Amino acid sequence: MISHSVPPARRARLGGGARAALIVGALSAASIVAAMALQNTATAASTLGASAAERGGRYYGTAVPANKLSDGAYTTILNREFNQVTPENEMKIDATEPNQNQFTYGPADQIVSYARSRGMRVKGHTLAWHSQQPGWMQQMSGSALRSAMLNHVRQVATHFRGQVFAWDVVNEAFEENGSRRNSNLQQTGNDWIEAAFREARTADPNAKLCYNDYNIDNWNYAKTQAVFNMVRDFKNRGVPIDCVGLQSHFTGGSNYPSSYRTTLQQFASLNVDVQITELDIRNAPVDAYRNVTNDCLAVSRCTGITVWGVRDSDSWRSSENPLLFTGSGAKKPAYDAVLAALNNGVIPTATAPTSSPPGGGGCTASISAGTVFGDRYNTNVAVSGSNNWTVVIALPSPQRLQSNWNATVTADGSGLVLTARPNGNGNNFGFTTYFNGNTGGRPTIRSCTAG
Ligand code: 9MR
16 A cells, blocks of 8 residues: 555655645545555654654663763663663663672662663563573572572562563473473472562562573474463463563574464463563675564554664674674664664554444444444444344454443354344444554444344
């Protein structure tokens, strides 16, 4: 719809005058849809963070080490492009509790105040992990380690309460084959992960609590399935978990998988946010960076993308040149691809269009928009012309019916065609639909049949 009028590459280069001429042309062709697309282009954001923010309040962030905050070339890019920050090492266990019960927050606080004073969100990383444990913790086991871990979670989450929007509560707890990683924490009991999440919720009830891991990008991979099953189990049992982070280090031989969007959608279907938390891609290929961006935009609960460093020279894998800026701070082709993908993204709409059915069925059903929640929304339907009706409604894929009221509503085998009949509660009924990643689509009435 957008590109049939002006190809994206050309739109990106259009000056104001050319844009105005095109808008007039589009309007004279009475193409309201094209005009709306062009208006979006006219206000296209010029930085990653600003553009992500326009895409449903998403963020585009980066890992930040405290020692780079005095590098002017670095902070110029950081301040200009990013609206979210993850401390690269400064909130890890060895950094924040180097000796048992002695907490040090200096470098982490420095990053937090730097970011927050510039309006950037901060994600905490990470409360419980088998790696980067201080020496004293590495030597612990059993109930002493369990208590020390929970104390660490409580103390650190309390210190940063109100300052971080989310925490990686537990990091990298699974093996590649889908079994639990056999760490000292795992040996304290299989429930150590949920214990950490419960402790974090108590310490900071307003932070989103995330599970974070690498190699959970390919939907058809044992580790991805294992993490999915754990999150589903946590949701079923009421363990507090709000988000899943896909690190997405496509470096060191791991590639962007074609099932990536499916993986994001599947996690989102469990009623958790998904985030891309540590993105870097070997040699920064334009296509893979664009695909990751588009995949996130396609899933309403994909709330943000964080790259694991600003310039190639800042990367933990700098020899692979996996980031969006060169060592000298120049934008790479992958940067342009990401920004263009963000700017071309669909702006989520929270309002449902009114629909009316084709005539001739002896009744009329009209739709009006109801409340929109995070992962689902309500639709109201009013029927006139008959008190004994059958209304058929189509849902946009992959949305699904969650519940309904004031009518009997059944979904067909595809889940996408609903049939509603009166249940004695009059002619106004409604239903709730899961977005399942499609936040823009709304139901349409297919028919209303009386009798
Ligand atoms: O980028 C981090 C690097 O500076 C550290 O030396 C390393 C130590 O483990 O951790 C790196 O960040 C890791 C992150 O915390 C968790 N996922 C993998 C990241 C890359 O190793």
